[in-house]
Each structure stands twice: as structure tokens, then as C-alpha cells.
Amino acid sequence: MARVHIPKPWNIPEREVTPEADFINRRRFLTGIAGAGLSIAGASLLGCESNSESKTPTKSDANFTNFESFERNPNFAKVDRPLTDEALAAKYNNFYEFGGTKSIWKKAQALPTENWKVEVSGMVQNPRTYDLDDIGKKFPLEERVYRFRCVEAWAMVVPWTGFPMRLLIEDVQPASAAKFVRFTTYYNRKITKGPFWPPASRLPWPYTEGLRIDEMANELAFFAVGIYGHALPKQHGAPIREVVPWKYGFKGAKSIVKIEFIDKQPATFWNTLQPTEYDFEANVNPNKPHPRWSQATERMIGPGRASSWERRPTLLYNGYAEYVKHLYA
Ligand SMILES: Nc1nc2c(c(=O)[nH]1)N[C@H]1C(S)=C(S)[C@@H](COP(=O)(O)O)O[C@H]1N2
Numbered sequence: 474m475a476r477v478h479i480p481k482p483w484n485i486p487e488r489e490v491t492p493e494a495d496f497i498n499r500r501r502f503l504t505g506i507a508g509a510g511l512s513i514a515g516a517s518l519l520g521c522e523s524n525s526e527s528k529t530p531t532k533s534d535a536n537f538t539n540f541e542s543f544e545r546n547p548n549f550a551k552v553d554r555p556l557t558d559e560a561l562a563a564k565y566n567n568f569y570e571f572g573g574t575k576s577i578w579k580k581a582q583a584l585p586t587e588n589w590k591v592e593v594s595g596m597v598q599n600p601r602t603y604d605l606d607d608i609g610k611k612f613p614l615e616e617r618v619y620r621f622r623c624v625e626a627w628a629m630v631v632p633w634t635g636f637p638m639r640l641l642i643e644d645v646q647p648a649s650a651a652k653f654v655r656f657t658t659y660y661n662r663k664i665t666k667g668p669f670w671p672p673a674s675r676l677p678w679p680y681t682e683g684l685r686i687d688e689m690a691n692e693l694a695f696f697a698v699g700i701y702g703h704a705l706p707k708q709h710g711a712p713i714r715e716v717v718p719w720k721y722g723f724k725g726a727k728s729i730v731k732i733e734f735i736d737k738q739p740a741t742f743w744n745t746l747q748p749t750e751y752d753f754e755a756n757v758n759p760n761k762p763h764p765r766w767s768q769a770t771e772r773m774i775g776p777g778r779a780s781s782w783e784r785r786p787t788l789l790y791n792g793y794a795e796y797v798k799h800l801y802a
């Protein structure tokens with residue numbers, strides 16, 4: 474097999490290097506996966522993706538046509554900082570299934586969202602498979618403005634449209650023995666072929682996440698089907714994703730296909746890869762540094778280089794202590 478050029482992490486343009494991707498890079502080199510003759514599209518990693526020229530897709534194949542009718546919930550509308558510019562948020566994403574750079578929005582357009590179904594199963598009285606139509610009819614959709622904080626220390630404020638997870642719990646009626654929930658997301662190696670992981674990879678696909686059920690029942694925990702007043706674009710996790718604003722962003726699984734109620738803490742993507750860096754609980758905490766960087770401050774997504782973005786102090790539970798601190802007392 475022909476030897477394929479494998480990009481070194483230090484060849485990635487600086488703007489693309491992020492701590493999470495950096496971890497995957499280091500891991501690949503350390504485990505020697507990179508040594509094999511791999512037919513991966515390494516070249517696309519080297520900055521061929523133009524971030525600025527083409528128009529950013531900010532809409533998906535709208536599954537809900539009447540977004541204008543979903544009102545902002547005034548109880549979840551006030552945040553201590555302005556909304557992030559929509560086009561900036563739509564071009565700065567983590568979606569490792571499609572690649573390890575922040576500019577995966579273009580590649581993420583390959584995600585097929587037609588006839589999407591979400592299976593809810595496990596320890597529940599009413600197992601269900603919802604399509605998006607069911608979701609729109611069954612759950613009253615509303616808009617909430619939430620702060621968002623990635624473990625990599627970038628942050629944003631965005632309006633999500635969706636419904637509280639609590640309503641889904643009420644619909645499926647978990648058994649009392651169910652203590653956790655596992656979210657499984659879309660994965661198809663033919664489509665979700667991020668450049669960091671060749672078939673030989675031992676990365677724990679599909680991307681999964683989990684919560685305790687009492688966390689899921691908290692009034693902040695939200696399923697989003699929209700952002701900025703329209704259906705989620707693919708790069709933000711169309712057609713349905715989790716939003717848990719007091720936790721680091723990696724807890725918010727995108728493009729969910731399955732929700733299972735279980736009695737034990739589930740293995741999850743990042744926690745399986747590196748438990749010392751990505752703990753299951755993953756509550757935003759300025760006083761608990763990541764092993765490789767401080768969490769004391771965060772940078773708000775803005776124009777230009779990340780190094781020029783406004784820095785602010787990180788807030789405990791990302792500012793949502795009054796809603797969630799009793800969960801961890
Ligand atoms: N399926 C899936 N969900 C995911 C991720 C991912 O790589 N795959 N990345 C997570 C991380 S690390 C973050 S910070 C957020 C980013 O969400 P955004 O791109 O919509 O801002 O998505 C989370 N959900």
C-alpha cells in the first residue's frame with residue numbers, strides 16, 4: 474500500500490489547533506496508529522478548508538416550518554453578555570465525526586437528516602421511537618438563551634429552540650431502577666469520516682454521552698432542534714442535540730439517534746478516551762483546572778483570531794449555580 478503523508482500536529486494551522494483535537498493527535502502518534510499506511514484524506518487537514526469565502530449554511534432541511542411561532546421563554550432569556558454572532562457560531566464547531574478542526578461546518582453538510590428517528594428505550598414503561606413530526610406535536614417548543622462553555626475554554630451565548638428533557642422523561646416514564654441516561658449519536662463510517670480516525674482507529678465511536686437522571690430532569694436540561702430561530706444547521710448537531718449549559722460542551726451530544734435509560738453510569742466518548750481529562754460529570758468549574766490548562770477564564774467567540782477574543786472569568790456551573798448546585802451538594 475502506498476505510504477500516505479500523515480500531517481504532523483505542528484503542521485496544522487495555528488487557528489485550527491485546539492486542545493481536544495490536540496489530544497487526539499498526540500494520542501494517535503503515541504499509539505502508533507499513524508505509522509500504518511492509511512488511506513485517509515490527510516491533505517484536507519492542512520488548511521484547505523477556506524473559512525471565509527463561501528457562504529456558511531446556517532439552516533438545515535427545515536423539519537419545522539413554523540419556527541417564528543416558538544416564543545422565547547422569559548425565564549431563560551437573560552444572560553450577562555450579548556448573543557454571539559450567528560455566522561461566527563456556525564463556523565466554529567466541534568463535530569469530530571467530520572474532522573478535528575474547528576471549520577468542519579462544510580464537511581458536516583454530508584450528514585443525512587431525512588426521516589430522522591430517535592429511539593427511546595431501556596428501563597422505561599413507554600418505549601418510543603419519535604420522528605421529528607412527533608417531537609413537534611408532542612412537546613411545546615420554546616426558545617432559551619443560554620451561555621455555552623467548551624472545555625477548551627471558548628464560550629458563546631446562543632438562542633436554542635427546543636424543549637426541556639423533563640418532558641421526555643414524563644412521556645416515557647422511566648422505571649425507578651433507572652439512574653442514568655445514555656445518548657447515542659449518528660455514526661456511519663462511510664459518511665462520518667473525520668480525518669483523524671482511519672478504520673484502524675480505536676476511538677470509541679459512535680460519540681456517546683450520558684447524564685444522571687436527576688440531572689436530566691433539571692429544568693435547564695434541554696433538547697435543541699433549532700438555533701437562532703430556525704432548524705439546527707448540520708454543524709450544530711441537526712436535527713436534535715442535547716444542551717446542558719452548566720456542563721462543558723462535550724456533554725452536549727449532537728445528532729442524537731438513541732436515548733437509553735439504564736441503571737449504571739454509561740461509558741462515554743471522551744471519558745473512555747481520557748478519563749483524567751474529561752470526567753463524566755464535567756461541570757464547569759473555574760477552580761478545577763484541566764490537566765493541561767487553566768479553566769479560570771474563557772474566551773468569547775468573536776471575529777479574527779482566537780487569541781484576540783475577549784477573555785472573561787469562568788463562572789462556577791457556567792453561571793447556573795442557583796439551578797443546579799443542589800444536585801452536587
Ligand atoms: N456527536 C457529537 N457531538 C458533539 C461533539 C462531537 O464531536 N460529536 N463535540 C462536542 C463538543 S466538544 C462541543 S464544544 C460542542 C460544540 O457545539 P457547537 O459546535 O454547536 O458549538 O458539541 C459537542 N457535541
Ligand SMILES: [Mo]
Nearest residue numbers: 623624722723
Ligand atoms: Mo468542547
